[in-house]
Amino acid sequence: xxTIKDIAKAAGVSHGTVSNVLNGRGNVxxxxxxxxxxxxxxxxxxINYKAQSLRSGVTKSISIIIPSIESxxxxxxYKGLDKTLTEWGYRTHLYITYDLQLNEQxxxxxIAEERVTGIITISCLDDASIYYNELNIPxxxxxFVNRKIKNSKAFAAFDFVQAGKExxxxxxxxxxxxxxxxxxxxxYSSEQQFAETIAGEMKQASVKMITSPLGQSYSRAFEFWENxxxxxxxxxxxxxxxxxxxxxxxxxxxxxxPILCLAxxxxxxxxxxxxxxxxxxxxxxHIAESLMKQVNGQEKIAKNMIFxxxxxxxxxxxxxNNPSETNLTMLTIPxxxxxxxxxxxxxxxxxxxxxxxxAIHTYEEIYQVLSEASGNPSYDIVRMDMAWLSWFGKxxxxxxxxxxxxxxxxxxxxxxxxxxNYMNVEGVAHTFPFDPSVQxxxxxxxxxxxxxxxxxxxxxxxxxxxxxxxxxxxxxxxxFFTQSCFSQSPTTYGTSVTLGRPExxxxxxxxxxxAEGGRLITTNxxxxxxxxxxxxxxxxxxxxxxxQKLNESWWGESVNSFARGETAxxxxxMNHVSRIAHSxxxxxxxxxxxxxxxxxxxxxxIGISKSSNKIEAAIQFMKWVNxxxxxxxxxxxGGTTGKTEINDNYTIRTLYPWLQDASKWSAQGIRETKTLxxxxxxxxxxxxxxxxxxxxxxxxVLSVEQTIEEMNRQLAGFxxxxxxxxxx
Numbered sequence: 131x132x133t134i135k136d137i138a139k140a141a142g143v144s145h146g147t148v149s150n151v152l153n154g155r156g157n158v159x160x161x162x163x164x165x166x167x168x169x170x171x172x173x174x175x176x177i178n179y180k181a182q183s184l185r186s187g188v189t190k191s192i193s194i195i196i197p198s199i200e201s202x203x204x205x206x207x208y209k210g211l212d213k214t215l216t217e218w219g220y221r222t223h224l225y226i227t228y229d230l231q232l233n234e235q236x237x238x239x240x241i242a243e244e245r246v247t248g249i250i251t252i253s254c255l256d257d258a259s260i261y262y263n264e265l266n267i268p269x270x271x272x273x274f275v276n277r278k279i280k281n282s283k284a285f286a287a288f289d290f291v292q293a294g295k296e297x298x299x300x301x302x303x304x305x306x307x308x309x310x311x312x313x314x315x316x317x318y319s320s321e322q323q324f325a326e327t328i329a330g331e332m333k334q335a336s337v338k339m340i341t342s343p344l345g346q347s348y349s350r351a352f353e354f355w356e357n358x359x360x361x362x363x364x365x366x367x368x369x370x371x372x373x374x375x376x377x378x379x380x381x382x383x384x385x386x387x388p389i390l391c392l393a394x395x396x397x398x399x400x401x402x403x404x405x406x407x408x409x410x411x412x413x414x415x416h417i418a419e420s421l422m423k424q425v426n427g428q429e430k431i432a433k434n435m436i437f438x439x440x441x442x443x444x445x446x447x448x449x450x451n452n453p454s455e456t457n458l459t460m461l462t463i464p465x466x467x468x469x470x471x472x473x474x475x476x477x478x479x480x481x482x483x484x485x486x487x488x489a490i491h492t493y494e495e496i497y498q499v500l501s502e503a504s505g506n507p508s509y510d511i512v513r514m515d516m517a518w519l520s521w522f523g524k525x526x527x528x529x530x531x532x533x534x535x536x537x538x539x540x541x542x543x544x545x546x547x548x549x550x551n552y553m554n555v556e557g558v559a560h561t562f563p564f565d566p567s568v569q570x571x572x573x574x575x576x577x578x579x580x581x582x583x584x585x586x587x588x589x590x591x592x593x594x595x596x597x598x599x600x601x602x603x604x605x606x607x608x609x610f611f612t613q614s615c616f617s618q619s620p621t622t623y624g625t626s627v628t629l630g631r632p633e634x635x636x637x638x639x640x641x642x643x644x645a646e647g648g649r650l651i652t653t654n655x656x657x658x659x660x661x662x663x664x665x666x667x668x669x670x671x672x673x674x675x676x677x678q679k680l681n682e683s684w685w686g687e688s689v690n691s692f693a694r695g696e697t698a699x700x701x702x703x704m705n706h707v708s709r710i711a712h713s714x715x716x717x718x719x720x721x722x723x724x725x726x727x728x729x730x731x732x733x734x735x736i737g738i739s740k741s742s743n744k745i746e747a748a749i750q751f752m753k754w755v756n757x758x759x760x761x762x763x764x765x766x767x768g769g770t771t772g773k774t775e776i777n778d779n780y781t782i783r784t785l786y787p788w789l790q791d792a793s794k795w796s797a798q799g800i801r802e803t804k805t806l807x808x809x810x811x812x813x814x815x816x817x818x819x820x821x822x823x824x825x826x827x828x829x830x831v832l833s834v835e836q837t838i839e840e841m842n843r844q845l846a847g848f849x850x851x852x853x854x855x856x857x858x
Contacts, residue, residue: 132173140169151581160585167582191221192421193241195251197229197344201369203410204252206394207275210414210780211250218422220247229254229344238264248421250275256317258282270431273421278319284424286417286435288408290320293392293439294327297364297406300390300442301332310354310363310387311339312347312370321366324392328364336360351377359384368393371403395440395778407440411780440778444759456747458486462513463493463734466709467565467769471755474763478754484747486511493684497814500526510742511751513564513734516552517817520803520810523555527737530559534749540756547797548772552735556808560737562752563772567705567733568796569641570788571597571604574698575720577611577620586618597722601642601669604699604725605676611698612676621698626678626688629828632821633814634683637730639824640817641701642666645726650802650816656849663838667827671834701725703732704792705770711785712768721788723795731799733770765789812854819844 138148143162150158151166158166192215196204212222223244227234231254241249242264248271249261258281261272274282276290301309309332314321321341329337338360342350351373354363359382365371371391378386393405395412416437424431462468468490475486489509491499496514500522514522530553531538541549541559552563577583578595587595587610598604608624609615628634640650648662678697680687685706692700693710700707701724710716723729736755738748754760761773765782774793776782783790803813820841827837848854 132175141165193249195225206410207414210411214415214418276320290323298331306361308336308360310360312365352381355382365391405443456484458510460511461509470764470767470769507741517813523560527560561735564736565770566772567703569729571722576718601725605672623678623697625699630683633817636817636821644728656845731801
């Protein structure tokens with residue numbers, strides 16, 4: 131097998147240079163990196179990570195010890211741990227104890243030889259001292275989960291006392307008189323807290339508690355059918371609930387009682403059990419993050435970390451057997467969210483008996499429908515662009531407040547920036563967020579993190595390759611990743627610019643103008659700030675000179691180009707990018723704020739057409755769309771939703787990691803659709819006016835200075851026309 135010396139000789143470099151390249155260390159030139167990588171490839175060299183770890187004394191690995199991988203809770207926990215630890219650059223080693231102490235002690239002896247960095251364990255031992263005596267790693271790097279054992283120094287768990295109280299409230303509200311409790315051994319703190327809380331809260335009821343270790347649980351489950359069946363059985367895990375179901379099938383001829391269990395949060399529908407949900411994947415992510423910050427000296431780990439439960443899963447309404455005669459028609463655009471909605475509408479019909487037909491039309495066609503004086507007689511619900519809200523809101527839609535008490539509460543609890551941008555016209559809610567969006571910078575993580583590319587960038591610009599904070603840095607990156615400017619670029623272009631419609635060109639300019647701190651609507655009227663507009667136009671032109679130019683009417687092709695690997699970056703709305711999460715580049719997509727951190731807001735809202743007389747049915751539809759389980763399904767099917775609770779779904783967080791920051795960036799977002807006194811502006815016409823002037827500049831008819839002069843002249847006239855601004 132080839133050695134480092136062999137590679138050094140073949141590459142014509144020093145032994146130390148080869149070592150630095152293979153280990154990703156040191157200040158090595160791009161030329162030498164290429165020489166070493168090529169020599170290593172030709173010689174068939176493979177890095178021996180274990181030997182490397184032994185030499186350094188650190189393995190960058192974490193051992194995970196759980197009782198069973200068959201239990202869904204532990205499987206979900208492991209997914210959350212493994213993904214997060216991998217992102218930190220650590221490998222994971224999984225060990226199964228089957229809740230046998232001898233197994234766990236032998237596992238610790240094996241781990242002691244591996245020199246791991248840390249351990250996350252659901253232990254069946256009685257005393258944590260065995261860990262500390264056996265392993266030569268800091269005590270704080272050993273995290274005990276859910277089961278708090280004697281002498282443990284770092285502990286994390288769900289709030290099992292709160293779970294017990296909320297389950298007890300459910301039992302009391304539903305007046306269950308005889309209750310079975312089926313849990314693990316009471317020596318485990320999680321099981322003890324959960325079971326004892328319920329028993330203490332339900333003293334007025336008859337309680338039968340059975341505790342059993344993992345290996346004996348199935349046989350003990352049959353005992354619940356002896357001497358009468360309880361009204362309900364509560365158990366501490368989904369796997370125990372399954373055992374109870376099997377035991378009842380074979381061991382009882384009575385009707386099976388409801389089974390309520392602690393269970394991991396999941397998007398899949400399952401009506402076998404009543405579930406009190408605990409988000410194990412998200413829990414795994416958080417405790418892995420805490421351990422990594424401890425290990426890397428960023429933040430000391432807390433001694434006791436208690437995480438909130440997700441709570442009782444919403445009880446599904448029974449299926450309507452006699453469908454009503456009500457039919458709703460919804461006007462909407464072709465989009466990934468519309469495609470997702472189409473797949474899910476049978477669920478709404480099944481639950482309410484109400485049928486919904488989708489009338490799918492283009493952006494321009496919907497604008498024309500809303501502009502017609504006759505209103506929207508053919509439609510009950512309309513999805514329109516959020517930028518049109520202040521212009522069409524009062525004339526086209528019923529006010530939403532006061533129609534339904536539950537819906538009023540939903541509206542009341544939404545953040546102020548959502549109400550201002552997606553709901554309110556003169557302080558009154560007329561629409562509801564449907565598929566809200568915000569501009570972000572998306573980039574190829576694999577390129578930005580590649581050692582060779584990072585070195586080439588440093589050699590060219592004498593600065594580190596990182597996400598751009600402003601448009602000057604952005605243009606530099608676009609140039610670097612464009613082959614016509616830098617022949618060694620891994621992509622043909624750094625980015626693309628969409629130029630097929632004046633309104634789109636206007637938004638390309640405005641995002642740069644806002645990044646300079648500019649605004650269209652000021653105390654001096656509707657006008658562009660000359661220095662800021664000049665800088666924004668120069669930034670736009672510099673990007674345009676090297677970017678891929680797309681003569682498309684929407685941003686979809688720009689995102690497709692990014693997905694095909696033609697560009698290294700794209701500034702786009704998150705709802706357009708979500709549909710490529712499953713593409714070949716999906717796992718390589720990184721996200722950051724747009725340069726200048728002043729993103730444009732976008733996406734759509736839905737409202738009840740003023741011409742509709744089916745208000746109650748329309749409200750039912752809007753409440754259904756707002757349910758977390760429906761929002762999760764829309765997201766999993768590639769759509770977008772305004773429901774921030776979906777970020778707790780770890781599958782969605784994994785597919786679309788940018789959603790975690792989207793609400794923060796949305797709060798900073800801009801779309802000027804109202805005057806300073808709150809009156810509405812026809813933003814479509816406003817953006818058209820700006821875009822037409824920009825088109826002249828791009829064709830060489832106007833200079834930068836002339837373009838700004840013409841835009842300001844047009845804006846002054848625009849603001850005085852009652853066809854463009856609601857003038858009182």
